[in-house]
Amino acid sequence: MTKSTIEKTTLGATGPSVGRLGLGAMGMSGMYGTADDAESIATIHAALDSGADLIDTGDFYGSGHNEALIGRAIADRRREDIRLSVKFGVLRGPGGTWGGVDNRPVALRNFLTYTLQRLGVDYVDIYRPARLDPAVPIEDTVGAIAELVEAGYVRHIGLSEVGAETLRRAAAVHPIADLQIEYSLVSRGLEAEVLPVARELGIGITAYGVLSRGLLSDTVRARGSFGADDFRAHSPRFQGENLTRNLRLVDALAKIAAAKDVSVAQLAIAWVLTRGADIVPIIGARRTQRWTEALGALDIRLDADELASIEAAVPADQVAGERYAAAQMEMLDSER
Template sequence: MTDLPTRRLGALTVSAQGLGCMGMSHAYGTSDDEQSIGTLHRALDLGVTLLDTSDFYGAGHNEELIGRALAAPGRREQAVVATKFGFANRLGEPVRIRGDAAYVRRACEASLRRLGVDHIDLYYVHRVDRSVPVEETVGALAELVAEGKVRHLGLSEAGPETLRRAHAVHPIAALQSEYSLWTRDLEADVLPVCRELGIGLVPFSPLGRGFLTGRYTSAQALEDGDMRRSQPRFADGNLERNLAIVARLEELAARKGVTAGQLALAWVHHQGDDVVPIPGTRRRKYLEENVAAAALELSADDLAAIGAAADEVAGARYDEGSMKFVNG
C-alpha cells in the first residue's frame, strides 16, 4: 500500500488521484482485459480508490471489466466506483443524450448489473440533456439515492447555471470535466461556482489525452480507431506547435528529475484540495508514474513556470460537433 492522501468530493472521501478506465475499452485503440484487470488491482494496492467508468465506454464493456476486477475477494471494499449515464446511443450511432426520469432509472439498473454491485458510489450525468429540465434528471437521481442504489451524485461537462439548478434539487458531490495545462476554460466561470457550492472537481484527461507526456509525436503513430487521430490538437500543423509545449515541460521536468507527464499532473494536483484528477492508463508502469506525481511538491515559481509553458495551445479540444455537448 501507499500513503496516497485523500481528498473530499462534497461529502465523499476518495484518494487524491483516481484512475480513468475509459481507455481500457474505448477510444484509444486495442486493449487487453487481463492486463487491464492487473492494472486495476495494482491501482487499488497503491491506494487509488476512485475508479471512473461509464455505461458508454465500450458499450458497457468497461463496466463489466471493472465488475470482474472487483469480484476478486476484498476488492469491492477498496474501491469507490464512479460511473456515468446519458449517452443513449451505441458506438457508431448518432449522438443522443437522455436525461429523462425513466431513462435515468433504467440506466442505473443496467449499470448495477454490469458492475455486479448493489450500489454506485458516485453516479454522474455524463452529458446534460438540454431537452429535459435538469431538475427532472437530478430528481430521479435523488430517488435512487433514497433507495440506496446510489450514494453520491455528479455532473460531467456542466455549466455554472446547470450546477446551481442541480445542486438546489440534491447535493452534487463532483463535477467531472476536462482540465489540464492545455484545457483551462473552466477556471473563469465553472470552478468558482463549484467552490461556492462545495462541489469537488474531477479533471479527466489531466495529461491532455496523453499528449503532455511526450509519448506522441505524430497522429500517424496512433492506432486506427484511436479517437485522437481526429482531434484538432493532434492534427497536422497544430500537433507540431503543441509539441513545443511538451519540449518546455520536458526541460522543466528534467530539472526536478521527473517526466513531463508527472510535472503536468502535479500541476493539476496543486490547483486545490478539492481537485481529484483521474489520469487514465492500461499499463501498470504509467499508473505507478502517475501515482508518484501526486507526491511531487511544486513552489509558486514552479507553478508559474509550468503554466507559462502551455500558454499557447493550437486547436480546439474537440471537433465542432462534440463541443456542442460540453459546458451544458
C-alpha cells in the same frame, strides 16, 4: 508507494472520501486503440493496491464492456474499499454509432439497472449524466437520481461538463458531490467561472484529461500517427499544424521536467494537484507502468517559481485546437 502514503480528500462538502488520484477506465475499452483485458484488470488491481479507491467509468464505454471489465476486476475485492463513479445517458448504436443523449428519469433508472448488473454490485458511489440533455431539465434528472439515492442504489450525485448556471440549478434540487470536467495545463476553461461557482456551492472537481489524452507526456512526442480507432486521430489538437504547435509547448515543459528528474506526465499531474485539495485528477491509465508513473506525481513538490515557469512554458492561450471536434464541443454545457 503504499496505501498509507496516498493522501485522502473529500469530494466537495457532501461527497465521499477518496484518494488524491483516481483511475479512469475509458481507455480500457478501445477509445485509444486496442486494449488488453488482462493488462487492464492488472492496472485496476495495481491502482487499488496502491491505495487509490476511485474508479471512473461510463455505461457507454465499449457499450458495456468497460463496466463488465471492472466488475471482473473488483469481484474479489471488498466493496466498501472502492468508489465507483458511473456516467450515463450517451446512446450508442451497433458499430459504435452515436445516438445522442437521454437523461429522462425513466431512462436513467433503466441504465442504472444494467450498470449494477455489469458491475456486479448493488449500488454505485457516484452517478452522473455524461452530458446535459437539452430536452430534459436538469432538475428532473437530478431529482430522479435523488430518488435512487433514497432507495440506496446510489450514494452520491455528480455532474459532468456542465456550466455554472446548471451547477446552481442542480444543487438547488440535491447536494452535488462533484463535477467531472476536463482540466489540465492545456484545458483551463473552467477556471474563469465554473470552478469558483463549484467551490461556492461546495462541489468537488474530478478532473479528467489531465494529460490531454497523452499530449502532455513523452509518448505522443515519439509517434507520428494514430490508428483510425484512436480518439486522437479525430481530435483537433492532434491534427497537422495544431499538433506541431502543441508539441512545441510540450518540449518546453519537458525541459522543466528533465531539470526536476521527472517525466512530462508526472509534472502535468503534479500541476493539477497544486490547484486545490478539492480537485482529484482522474488518470486514464490502461497499463500498470502508466499507473506507477502517475503515482510518482504525488511526491513532486512545486514552489511558486516553478509553477510560474510551468505556466509560462505552456500558456493557455497558445494551445492550438479545441479539446473536441466541433459536434462534440456543441454538447458541452461547460463551454457555453
